[in-house]
Every structure is written in structure tokens, then in C-alpha cells.
Amino acid sequence: MTADRTALAGARLVLPGGVVVENGRIAVDGGRISAVSTGADVGPDDLDLTGRTVVPGFVDLHVHGGGGASYASGVAEEALLAARTHLEHGTTTTVASTVTGEIDEVCRQAAVLSELVEDGVLAGVHFEGPFISPGRCGAHRPDLLRDPDPALVRKVVDAARGHARMVTLAPELPGGLESVRMLADLGVIAAVGHTDSDYGKTLEAIEAGATVATHLFNAMPGIQHRDPGPIVALLEDERVTVELINDGVHLHPSVLDLAYGTAGAARVALITDAMGAAGMGDGLYPLGPLQVRVENGVARLVEGGSIAGSTLTLDVAFRRSVTVNGLTLGQAVESLSAVPARLLGLADSIGSLEAGKYADLVVLDSDTYDLVAVMRRGEWITGADRLVRTVSV
Known part of the structure; x- marks a missing residue:
């Protein structure tokens, strides 16, 4: 993955409407969410967020x-x-x-x-x-x-x-x-x-x-x-x-x-x-x-x-x-x-995990809900060292 392109996989995602899904995947490109999918396996070069919950910033x-x-x-x-x-x-x-x-x-x-x-x-x-x-x-x-x-x-x-x-x-x-x-x-x-x-x-x-x-x-x-x-x-x-x-x-x-x-x-x-x-x-x-x-x-x-x-x-x-x-x-x-x-009139760009919106993400522990990592507009602010990247094959 390039510096401005990454994917987070294996996480619990809290989606619009209160929908909670397991084994979700969020692709980030150029500071925005490019895709949100569910049921996908953690792939090569993905950040493995198994045991984590991802919510909007x-x-x-x-x-x-x-x-x-x-x-x-x-x-x-x-x-x-x-x-x-x-x-x-x-x-x-x-x-x-x-x-x-x-x-x-x-x-x-x-x-x-x-x-x-x-x-x-x-x-x-x-x-x-x-x-x-x-x-x-x-x-x-x-x-x-x-x-x-x-x-x-x-x-x-x-x-x-x-x-x-x-x-x-x-x-x-x-x-x-x-x-x-x-x-x-x-x-x-x-x-x-x-x-x-x-x-x-x-x-x-x-x-x-x-x-x-x-x-x-x-x-x-x-x-x-x-x-x-x-x-x-x-x-x-x-x-x-x-x-x-x-x-x-x-x-x-x-x-x-x-x-x-x-x-x-x-x-x-x-x-x-x-x-x-x-x-x-x-x-x-x-x-x-x-x-x-x-x-x-x-x-x-x-x-x-x-x-x-x-x-x-x-x-x-x-x-x-x-x-x-x-x-x-x-x-x-x-x-x-x-x-x-x-x-604030900003719902078209922030506030939920949807493709096209800014990649403003909070990663939490799924058991304690303690904060693990924060991303703003595709950039890791804190906690990236606590995430596990899978190895390319």
C-alpha cells in the first residue's frame, strides 16, 4: 500500500442507521473512504483489525x-x-x-x-x-x-x-x-x-x-x-x-x-x-x-x-x-x-463510515471500548503502531 492508500480489515464496523457488521473492510484512498465492504477475509497488506471496532471520527x-x-x-x-x-x-x-x-x-x-x-x-x-x-x-x-x-x-x-x-x-x-x-x-x-x-x-x-x-x-x-x-x-x-x-x-x-x-x-x-x-x-x-x-x-x-x-x-x-x-x-x-x-451541515463529508466521505476513523478495542488508534483524513494521528499489518504473499 502507498502512504495515501490503505485498507483496514477484520474489524467490527458501525455503519449508518446503527448497523453493526463483523469482518468489515474499509479502503482508504487520498484521504477519503473509497469503499466499505463486509464479510471479506483479511488480505495481503491489509491492516488486521480483528478484535477492534471502527467508528466514525x-x-x-x-x-x-x-x-x-x-x-x-x-x-x-x-x-x-x-x-x-x-x-x-x-x-x-x-x-x-x-x-x-x-x-x-x-x-x-x-x-x-x-x-x-x-x-x-x-x-x-x-x-x-x-x-x-x-x-x-x-x-x-x-x-x-x-x-x-x-x-x-x-x-x-x-x-x-x-x-x-x-x-x-x-x-x-x-x-x-x-x-x-x-x-x-x-x-x-x-x-x-x-x-x-x-x-x-x-x-x-x-x-x-x-x-x-x-x-x-x-x-x-x-x-x-x-x-x-x-x-x-x-x-x-x-x-x-x-x-x-x-x-x-x-x-x-x-x-x-x-x-x-x-x-x-x-x-x-x-x-x-x-x-x-x-x-x-x-x-x-x-x-x-x-x-x-x-x-x-x-x-x-x-x-x-x-x-x-x-x-x-x-x-x-x-x-x-x-x-x-x-x-x-x-x-x-x-x-x-x-x-x-x-x-453543522457537514454530513456529506463526515459523521459516518461511507464511501466518498473523509477517512476520519476511530479504532476501539471491541471488549473494553478503549481507544486504540485515530485516523483523520487518511492520516494516522495516533496508535498506528498498535495495529497489525498482514504480510504480502
């Missing part, structure tokens, strides 16, 4: 950093390190998330991140803050929050030079619904999050064009039997994709099960919401203008103690989803790859 809609680096630093080298860290854990497509800061600083960060989108490193920019509720700000500096005035929202979107993918805002704030409509008109995802919105106002936001729930359950009112709040509105509407953080900290497993039972895997996008400590150890880390302490893998603000993102990587989220929550392999792939790919 993961797509993270919401991640702030990793590897000790932050996208909100506004430093290209840090953004590259963060993206590489998550890539080595199977995230082959990343939307970089900012945090609340001064408007001009957020715009500067967006400009830096946009260059990396243009270089093919990132898939877009997600603005989380400053257009969020002071009462639900979590790990965002309250004094820097702003109402979602459409002119300000448009300013940060324009700073991304056409690469803004999503803006999280609280629709109950002045200008909120107008900004949702504007974002929808611009083709930018309007996400409801960090909000004190009630059920009715959330329905208004959905009607105005909001299509995503930012880390559902977290940083929003809980469900009350006489006041269902935003969670019920977001779960029940088929137009809304709900983000969930499956790290065992942000959500109890039964709550995640509830969301899947209501929305179904086709409307759930599993995200990391990871900050700089992802892929690292305990210690002190910056998150925008705030300081975070990580202890036993849990990130909390030094001042106030609020949960400050996660240290999650999506390979861990995949494993938890299957082994803890009992999702099928097809459901896990739907939420980690297919759903976010569709939401």
Missing part, C-alpha cells in the same frame, strides 16, 4: 480547550495544542468555544480561531457568552456579561469572518429573541443556554429559530411540576438538538437516560465542554479571565466553586455511553458523530 460542538491550552487565550499555538489533544482522543472535527470576555477581546479571539478554520484545523467558532444570564453564568465572569443586543451579537459573529457556527444566549434577556431571529437568518446556530428562561419564553426562542440546547440541564432552571422551565420545552421539540456532557459529573446517569428516552439519539449531541485540563492532570488552569482548580478530574472555579467545564474527552464519553448508560453502538455513534455532523 467524533465531532465536538462545544469545547474550550485541552492539553493545558485554551481557545479563549487568543493564541494560535494554544488553539493548535488544544485541537491536537482532542484529536488524539478521537475528535476529528472540532468547533472551538470561547468564554465570556470583553467584546473586543472575544472578537480578537474569533479572528485567531477563524484563521485555524481556514487552515482546516477547526470546523468553526462557538461563542458561549457574554450574552447569558447573570443568574446562570456558571464559570463566566458576571461583570463582563452583556444583554444580547443584536448589534453586539452581530459584531462577534462578523469577527469570525463567516466561520461562526453557534452562539449561546439567554433568550429572556433584552434583545434575546431578536438576536435568535438574526442568527437564524445568518445561518448561525442559535443555542439556548446559561438561561433563566421559563417554558413559554423558551418556546418563543424555538419558534424564532433556536435549534440547540447548550449542555441541557446545566446552567438552567430544573423541571418543576407546575413550572416545567426550559428543559421540557427543549426536550419535547423535534427541531432542537440537545447537548449532553457525559462525564459522570455534570449529569447523573439516570438524567442522561431520561434525555435519551425523551429526545432519542437522533437529537442528542454528546459534547465535552472541556477546558484546558482535558488530557492533563489536576492543578490550576485559566478559563478565559477566571482561574480553575482541577481535583480528581473535576474542574471548579477557584472563587465560588462552580463547575467550570469538564476534563472530558469524547473517547471517554463514548465508552461511558455504552458501558454505563447501555447505549447501543449505533446510538453512541449517532450522538458523537452523525448528529453533530448534520447540525
